[in-house]
Amino acid sequence: MTRLVLVLGDQLSLGLSALRAADPARDVVVMAEVEAEGRYVPHHPQKIALILSAMRHFAQELRAAGWQVAYTRLDDPENSHSIGGELVRRAAEFGAREVLATRAGEWRLITALEEVPLTLRVLPDDRFLCSEPEFAAWVEGRKQLRMEWFYREMRRKTGLLMEGDQPVGGQWNFDHDNRKAAKADLFRPRPPRFAPDAVTQEVLALVAARFGAHFGRLEPFGWAVTRGQALDALAWFIAQALPRFGDEQDAMLAADPTLSHSLLSPYLNIGLLAPMEVCEAAAEAYAAGKAPLNAVEGFIRQIIGWREFVRGIYMRHGPGYADQNALEAGRALPALYWGAKTDMACLSHAVGQTRDLAYAHHIQRLMVTGNFALLAGISPQALHEWYLSVYVDAFEWVEAPNTIGMSQFADGGVLGSKPYAASGAYIDRQSDYCGGCRYKVAQKTGEGACPFNLLYWDFLLRHRARFAGNPRMAQMYRTWDKMDGSRKAATLAEAEAFLARLDAGKTV
Ligand SMILES: Cc1cc2nc3c(=O)[nH]c(=O)nc-3n(C[C@H](O)[C@H](O)[C@H](O)COP(=O)(O)OP(=O)(O)OC[C@H]3O[C@@H](n4cnc5c(N)ncnc54)[C@H](O)[C@@H]3O)c2cc1C
Numbered sequence: 001m002t003r004l005v006l007v008l009g010d011q012l013s014l015g016l017s018a019l020r021a022a023d024p025a026r027d028v029v030v031m032a033e034v035e036a037e038g039r040y041v042p043h044h045p046q047k048i049a050l051i052l053s054a055m056r057h058f059a060q061e062l063r064a065a066g067w068q069v070a071y072t073r074l075d076d077p078e079n080s081h082s083i084g085g086e087l088v089r090r091a092a093e094f095g096a097r098e099v100l101a102t103r104a105g106e107w108r109l110i111t112a113l114e115e116v117p118l119t120l121r122v123l124p125d126d127r128f129l130c131s132e133p134e135f136a137a138w139v140e141g142r143k144q145l146r147m148e149w150f151y152r153e154m155r156r157k158t159g160l161l162m163e164g165d166q167p168v169g170g171q172w173n174f175d176h177d178n179r180k181a182a183k184a185d186l187f188r189p190r191p192p193r194f195a196p197d198a199v200t201q202e203v204l205a206l207v208a209a210r211f212g213a214h215f216g217r218l219e220p221f222g223w224a225v226t227r228g229q230a231l232d233a234l235a236w237f238i239a240q241a242l243p244r245f246g247d248e249q250d251a252m253l254a255a256d257p258t259l260s261h262s263l264l265s266p267y268l269n270i271g272l273l274a275p276m277e278v279c280e281a282a283a284e285a286y287a288a289g290k291a292p293l294n295a296v297e298g299f300i301r302q303i304i305g306w307r308e309f310v311r312g313i314y315m316r317h318g319p320g321y322a323d324q325n326a327l328e329a330g331r332a333l334p335a336l337y338w339g340a341k342t343d344m345a346c347l348s349h350a351v352g353q354t355r356d357l358a359y360a361h362h363i364q365r366l367m368v369t370g371n372f373a374l375l376a377g378i379s380p381q382a383l384h385e386w387y388l389s390v391y392v393d394a395f396e397w398v399e400a401p402n403t404i405g406m407s408q409f410a411d412g413g414v415l416g417s418k419p420y421a422a423s424g425a426y427i428d429r430q431s432d433y434c435g436g437c438r439y440k441v442a443q444k445t446g447e448g449a450c451p452f453n454l455l456y457w458d459f460l461l462r463h464r465a466r467f468a469g470n471p472r473m474a475q476m477y478r479t480w481d482k483m484d485g486s487r488k489a490a491t492l493a494e495a496e497a498f499l500a501r502l503d504a505g506k507t508v
């Protein structure tokens with residue numbers, strides 16, 4: 001009997017476990033563009049276009065490889081507009097009762113698929129390097145989960161940058177070499193852009209018509225939409241940007257939104273690239289003397305370390321990870337996150353490039369938009385919905401642990417040992433934003449003082465009971481205690497006034 005093989009929009013890999021378990025001579029691949037997936041949060045139009053175009057191209061590849069594909073387009077009149085509904089419809093059409101599926105990445109879909117009235121055979125998603133049982137075994141008996149220890153296990157497991165059981169270069173981590181600021185450089189190589197073909201053009205028109213009201217510019221659209229293009233993007237990164245990746249990893253420049261980052265996350269997350277092939281390409285560049293160890297180690301750590309670690313935590317926690325709110329933050333998300341005017345140059349740049357490119361790099365997400373939300377006490381759920389909406393690479397398994405855990409400390413310290421809270425000095429050190437800002441970063445209080453300087457102390461004081469005993473934060477509380485009384489009072493009063501202006505919807 002024919003079986004259905006479900007391929008979701010982030011499962012565009014020919015080696016997918018469900019495809020490996022199926023038989024092209026007998027089984028039918030089901031792919032569906034459904035309204036429910038496009039609207040559960042207001043996704044950036046470029047993100048919707050990337051996924052739809054990559055799905056359509058992948059269906060062509062599957063057909064060329066001999067598969068029968070039942071593909072539902074968004075505007076098909078018969079479209080039931082949910083994944084479950086499409087499976088039921090296709091089962092009736094092909095006389096199938098069984099569905100082969102690779103485990104979905106998000107609890108929302110895992111739960112929805114369990115409710116489909118068909119026999120569902122779910123296979124592990126072995127595109128990840130660490131399986132769920134392996135992660136569970138690693139967690140077993142540990143009081144604290146720290147990425148660094150997990151990462152070392154992953155280095156041993158993959159053999160990447162290893163000499164026997166020792167790390168290449170005698171150190172596991174070269175992060176201390178990777179905190180440099182960057183200078184504007186007209187000759188810094190620009191990431192490749194891929195001209196939309198006819199398939200993408202058609203998708204762009206559809207997205208403009210249906211999702212044009214969502215936050216974000218749809219065009220110019222230059223993302224890779226096929227595996228071939230994604231491989232070109234990988235080759236560009238390894239040859240052109242990887243050598244500077246480490247040095248520029250934590251830097252931010254107003255005129256250069258991508259610096260030497262890879263922009264590979266969307267391709268990794270939808271399955272056009274595999275994590276191991278990306279890391280092996282980087283390791284080969286080091287072995288060939290084409291990229292320094294601090295860059296290559298730093299890059300590989302993000303993928304076999306952070307990426308696998310956050311996925312392990314998300315899956316292990318179960319549904320509801322994103323509902324946590326350990327710091328009880330409840331402020332509404334200010335309109336500036338959706339592009340309303342702000343005088344804070346750092347936020348204006350980070351949000352502006354998010355609107356235009358559907359991309360911001362890690363330090364912009366963590367230390368600008370995330371840091372501001374943390375300090376201002378913005379609802380982590382409102383913020384989670386924002387990050388899930390606005391980035392081209394956003395899928396809940398990776399976005400939620402980064403937002404709820406790493407950036408907002410809303411999981412109470414499962415993912416990170418201390419909150420990523422910083423005053424304006426950090427942003428000034430790592431960027432060129434402050435020079436063009438109405439606020440003065442060096443000013444701690446009074447007219448024109450940088451809001452991060454006020455909110456930083458306000459945050460620490462609000463949560464003193466929780467954080468004062470944390471050895472990595474104790475020094476900051478000692479600094480506060482030694483501060484002059486009038487400066488303390490001015491800081492807190494001005495922070496309160498700033499937050500009142502924010503809540504009133506005034507331009508800040
Ligand atoms: C609040 C917040 C939300 C985030 N949301 C997402 C998201 O929705 N999707 C997403 O893929 N990443 C997310 N990240 C992690 C990280 O910011 C992006 O992976 C990275 O910016 C993608 O750009 P890049 O490909 O140029 O990365 P590079 O800097 O070139 O890094 C290389 C690769 O490492 C991986 N990586 C790096 N950092 C992380 C991390 N912290 N967690 C997981 N993988 C990582 C990515 O696959 C990335 O492509 C988030 C980070 C924060 C702080």
Ligand code: SF4
Binds near residue numbers: 344441452
């Ligand atoms: S002065 Fe403050 S608000 Fe302005 S760019 Fe610098 S850190 Fe951001």
